[in-house]
Amino acid sequence: MKAALIAVGNEVLFGDTVNTNAAFLAAQLTQSGVEVVRQAVVPDALADVAASIHDALAAADLVVLIGGLGPTVDDLTRQALALATDRPLHEDGAALAEIEGYFRERRRPMPVSNRQQALVPEGGQLLPNQRGTAPGLWLEVDGRVLVALPGPPIELEPMFQEAVLPRLLPRLGGGRRVIWVRTSGIGESSLQELLGDLLTTANPSLLPYAKLGEVHLRILADGKSQEAADQAAQGLLEAVRSRIAAYIYGLGDLTLEEVILRRLGARAQTVAVAESASGGLVSERLSAVAGASRVFLGGTVVYTAGAKARWAGLDPELLSREGPVSAFTASHLALAVRRELGASWGVATCGWAGPEADGEIGLAYTAVAGEDGVACREHRLGRNRYDIRHRLAQAALWQLYQTLGEES
Amino acid sequence: MKAALIAVGNEVLFGDTVNTNAAFLAAQLTQSGVEVVRQAVVPDALADVAASIHDALAAADLVVLIGGLGPTVDDLTRQALALATDRPLHEDGAALAEIEGYFRERRRPMPVSNRQQALVPEGGQLLPNQRGTAPGLWLEVDGRVLVALPGPPIELEPMFQEAVLPRLLPRLGGGRRVIWVRTSGIGESSLQELLGDLLTTANPSLLPYAKLGEVHLRILADGKSQEAADQAAQGLLEAVRSRIAAYIYGLGDLTLEEVILRRLGARAQTVAVAESASGGLVSERLSAVAGASRVFLGGTVVYTAGAKARWAGLDPELLSREGPVSAFTASHLALAVRRELGASWGVATCGWAGPEADGEIGLAYTAVAGEDGVACREHRLGRNRYDIRHRLAQAALWQLYQTLGEES
Numbered sequence: 001m002k003a004a005l006i007a008v009g010n011e012v013l014f015g016d017t018v019n020t021n022a023a024f025l026a027a028q029l030t031q032s033g034v035e036v037v038r039q040a041v042v043p044d045a046l047a048d049v050a051a052s053i054h055d056a057l058a059a060a061d062l063v064v065l066i067g068g069l070g071p072t073v074d075d076l077t078r079q080a081l082a083l084a085t086d087r088p089l090h091e092d093g094a095a096l097a098e099i100e101g102y103f104r105e106r107r108r109p110m111p112v113s114n115r116q117q118a119l120v121p122e123g124g125q126l127l128p129n130q131r132g133t134a135p136g137l138w139l140e141v142d143g144r145v146l147v148a149l150p151g152p153p154i155e156l157e158p159m160f161q162e163a164v165l166p167r168l169l170p171r172l173g174g175g176r177r178v179i180w181v182r183t184s185g186i187g188e189s190s191l192q193e194l195l196g197d198l199l200t201t202a203n204p205s206l207l208p209y210a211k212l213g214e215v216h217l218r219i220l221a222d223g224k225s226q227e228a229a230d231q232a233a234q235g236l237l238e239a240v241r242s243r244i245a246a247y248i249y250g251l252g253d254l255t256l257e258e259v260i261l262r263r264l265g266a267r268a269q270t271v272a273v274a275e276s277a278s279g280g281l282v283s284e285r286l287s288a289v290a291g292a293s294r295v296f297l298g299g300t301v302v303y304t305a306g307a308k309a310r311w312a313g314l315d316p317e318l319l320s321r322e323g324p325v326s327a328f329t330a331s332h333l334a335l336a337v338r339r340e341l342g343a344s345w346g347v348a349t350c351g352w353a354g355p356e357a358d359g360e361i362g363l364a365y366t367a368v369a370g371e372d373g374v375a376c377r378e379h380r381l382g383r384n385r386y387d388i389r390h391r392l393a394q395a396a397l398w399q400l401y402q403t404l405g406e407e408s
Numbered sequence: 409m410k411a412a413l414i415a416v417g418n419e420v421l422f423g424d425t426v427n428t429n430a431a432f433l434a435a436q437l438t439q440s441g442v443e444v445v446r447q448a449v450v451p452d453a454l455a456d457v458a459a460s461i462h463d464a465l466a467a468a469d470l471v472v473l474i475g476g477l478g479p480t481v482d483d484l485t486r487q488a489l490a491l492a493t494d495r496p497l498h499e500d501g502a503a504l505a506e507i508e509g510y511f512r513e514r515r516r517p518m519p520v521s522n523r524q525q526a527l528v529p530e531g532g533q534l535l536p537n538q539r540g541t542a543p544g545l546w547l548e549v550d551g552r553v554l555v556a557l558p559g560p561p562i563e564l565e566p567m568f569q570e571a572v573l574p575r576l577l578p579r580l581g582g583g584r585r586v587i588w589v590r591t592s593g594i595g596e597s598s599l600q601e602l603l604g605d606l607l608t609t610a611n612p613s614l615l616p617y618a619k620l621g622e623v624h625l626r627i628l629a630d631g632k633s634q635e636a637a638d639q640a641a642q643g644l645l646e647a648v649r650s651r652i653a654a655y656i657y658g659l660g661d662l663t664l665e666e667v668i669l670r671r672l673g674a675r676a677q678t679v680a681v682a683e684s685a686s687g688g689l690v691s692e693r694l695s696a697v698a699g700a701s702r703v704f705l706g707g708t709v710v711y712t713a714g715a716k717a718r719w720a721g722l723d724p725e726l727l728s729r730e731g732p733v734s735a736f737t738a739s740h741l742a743l744a745v746r747r748e749l750g751a752s753w754g755v756a757t758c759g760w761a762g763p764e765a766d767g768e769i770g771l772a773y774t775a776v777a778g779e780d781g782v783a784c785r786e787h788r789l790g791r792n793r794y795d796i797r798h799r800l801a802q803a804a805l806w807q808l809y810q811t812l813g814e815e816s
Contacts (some may be wrong), residue, residue, distance in 0.1 A: 010615070011442050011615075011617065012431075012434075012447075013434060013445075013447060014435065014444055014447070015430070015431040015432065015433065015434030015435030015436070015437075015438055015444070016431075016435065016617070016626070017431070018426060018427070018428055018431040019426070019427050019430065019431065020426055022423070022427065022449070023420075023423040023424075023425070024423065024425030024428065025423065025424040026421060026422050027422065027424065028423070029423075030423060036421050037421075037448055037451065038421070038445065038448065038449065038451075038456075039415075039420075039421060039427075039449035039616055040446065040448050040449075041430070041446065041447035041448075042446055043445065043446075048445075048446075063689065070596065072600065072616075078816065102790075104501075105788075105790060105791050106770070106788055106789070106790050107788050108598075108796055110599075111597035111599065111600075111601070113600075114597070130792065131792060131794070131795065135463055149438065154620075159582030222677040236536055272710070272715075275688075279691055279694075279695025279696065279700075280683075280688030280689065280690070280691030280692035280695060280707070280709070281688065281692050282688075283683075283687055283688030283691075283709040283711075284687050284688035284689050284692050287687025287688060287709065287711055287797075288687065288793075288794070288797065290762070290763050290764075290793055291763075291764065292687075292691065292711070293639070293711055293712055296711055296712075297711060297712045297714055297715055298708065298709045298710050298711035298714070298715030298716075298719075298761050299688070299708070299709045299711075299713055299715075300706065300707070300708050300709070300719070301688070301691040301695065301706045301707045301708070302680070302706050303701055303705060303706035303707075304697055304701060304702070304705045304706055304749075305681075305703055306706070306749055306750065307705055307706030307707075307749055310748055310749060311706075311708070311719065311748075340718055340719075341712075341714055341718060342578040342714065345421075354698070355698050356698075356699065361620075381611070385696075385698055386696070389695075408799070
């Protein structure tokens with residue numbers, strides 16, 4: 001299968017927005033065995049979009065349009081699809097009801113302009129949008145597929161993975177199995193050294209994707225049948241496990257914080273968090289998980305000496321003597337927050353995030369307190385404020401995860 | 409002048425590399441008054457590159473090729489330019505000497521393959537590369553300009569700014585001004601209704617970009633001189649201000665939290681935050697700003713009744729009677745956190761983020777406490793947990809911003 005991508009919109013065309021959507025889709029398609037043969041960016045103009053669809057259909061079996069599905073007069077992707085494929089547009093009653101519901105829930109009147117988001121070219125199907133009002137479109141014409149996705153990555157990415165990819169895969173033939181392996185606590189280069197030759201095989205294949213503080217590994221196996229693909233993927237997974245088991249926290253798409261909350265929930269345990277340099281990131285990640293309040297009790301952001309005194313009972317003079325960024329401070333914070341909320345576990349962070357600091361930028365500590373006492377780790381997390389804060393939150397969660405693991 | 413951009417290479421096409429070069433060039437050209445009419449990404453294949461040059465020349469006066477100037481057999485941009493414009497390739501003696509010099513300086517032997525980097529289509533000029541071996545190309549054909557630039561941004565960006573832009577500007581004339589206007593507290597559709605006809609003018613133009621909880625407006629003016637462009641942009645800004653002044657928190661690229669921290673810093677005031685449903689997001693946004701610790705004292709994440717009792721002195725029975733999601737609770741939290749840390753301002757949130765809840769999902773409250781007492785706002789923020797939490801954090805910061813504004 002050959003694919004062409006068309007990004008619609010002056011925002012990308014004029015360079016206000018980097019076209020990360022195209023890179024995301026191209027990578028996803030390439031990984032699925034689809035050959036991307038061209039990408040284009042075209043203006044918010046009906047004739048241009050329609051012409052680009054026309055050109056793309058001459059070169060590809062799959063055309064993916066990005067953006068132009070909003071409610072304004074500039075949003076012309078629906079109309080261009082209809083024009084290029086010579087299909088009339090109809091209003092979809094179910095889609096209109098869903099858009100109306102979106103506004104009703106928010107107790108806002110629906111602007112008339114949003115009505116056009118319910119238009120569908122004849123024969124097309126709407127793809128539901130969990131995060132916005134613009135549904136996507138799936139349209140088959142003479143054995144070829146046209147897909148339109150909304151421009152915001154937060155809407156586009158789940159729609160592609162949940163609604164588009166599953167419909168494409170059966171068309172690609174044979175069997176295919178993808179397994180995601182999630183790791184933390186180890187850098188990409190060290191991981192590559194441990195995995196060695198496993199990274200060089202073509203099928204099943206193993207590909208690392210580095211995130212901030214995590215590396216995700218994708219196992220991809222193609223086979224003549226689904227069973228053959230499953231077996232090949234499973235075999236590679238076992239080989240991966242035998243080399244890096246200590247760094248794997250899960251398979252699939254559960255995040256580290258979700259794994260932690262589930263494990264705590266299963267043990268009827270709870271956690272409280274005291275953050276200095278990470279400034280709320282650990283609490284934010286834990287509380288982002290649905291149902292977190294059964295396990296995550298709360299926490300403090302003890303950003304200043306005053307806050308550390310007030311909520312962790314840390315005497316300012318002692319704090320100043322031991323240092324606000326020290327194993328002492330991190331341990332004290334973890335113990336205090338655990339005690340304050342009567343939690344099973346207390347987690348704490350401190351560090352110098354810069355750009356100005358009274359200590360070595362990037363030096364940071366995490367601590368985890370439990371019924372057997374407190375353990376502390378020292379970290380060096382680079383020079384960039386953003387990276388330091390996010391790596392520090394990751395290090396705290398990873399320490400908690402490992403502590404839970406060792407304990408069971 | 410109209411421009412088309414063509415990125416050459418499988419790396420971009422298959423999504424291994426995000427096409428930041430196109431965004432850089434498009435933004436530079438747009439700011440210089442050149443209209444970018446299309447962008448394309450094509451594979452490393454001679455016929456495809458040549459065909460895309462041919463197509464681009466039909467739509468644009470300026471065609472910029474990105475990449476494909478390296479020494480390998482995959483680097484075909486020079487050959488494609490020659491093919492598409494029907495000009496033979498010659499070896500440029502001066503260019504060859506420069507490439508040879510590059511290797512001599514580094515005391516490395518020159519691979520034979522690098523010799524092709526000295527090839528120039530007849531009538532073309534080489535553009536010097538300060539950072540690599542691949543010179544760029546400038547070629548004029550029938551009054552149109554073709555430019556080829558190397559792919560690494562570190563080579564492309566200075567070459568464009570030092571060798572290409574100065575040759576283009578005399579052909580352009582006139583001036584251009586861009587002003588970004590940042591708003592919050594109002595949705596995109598309502599904003600569009602207030603702005604009405606201002607959104608339909610071509611020059612100066614006004615374009616909205618919706619973010620989660622914010623809308624950014626771009627004013628773009630072209631004029632016969634820089635002064636004329638400045639005046640036109642300023643005139644439109646005044647018109648925008650006259651309609652939506654209450655929702656504008658800044659011009660340019662400062663974030664809402666940066667504006668708040670600067671304003672507080674200038675008044676030598678401080679802020680503390682107590683978060684329930686937003687779970688640390690407000691603290692996280694404030695502490696993400698460099699230098700935050702002079703103004704942001706810290707906060708609590710009072711996710712559970714236990715935490716609300718411990719850190720806000722909220723009696724569980726009273727909390728249960730008034731409701732954990734209520735104006736009472738938000739106000740109490742804001743007052744308590746302000747008092748606990750002795751801050752100028754206390755900010756608080758509570759809400760039902762779902763998916764399971766003992767109340768109406770999306771219902772939420774923000775409160776801001778100051779020396780004159782506390783004010784509370786009620787919100788309805790949709791059904792999606794992610795959106796609710798982020799919109800709630802935005803609403804809290806917006807309430808604080810507005811409170812600071814009214815007070816001065």
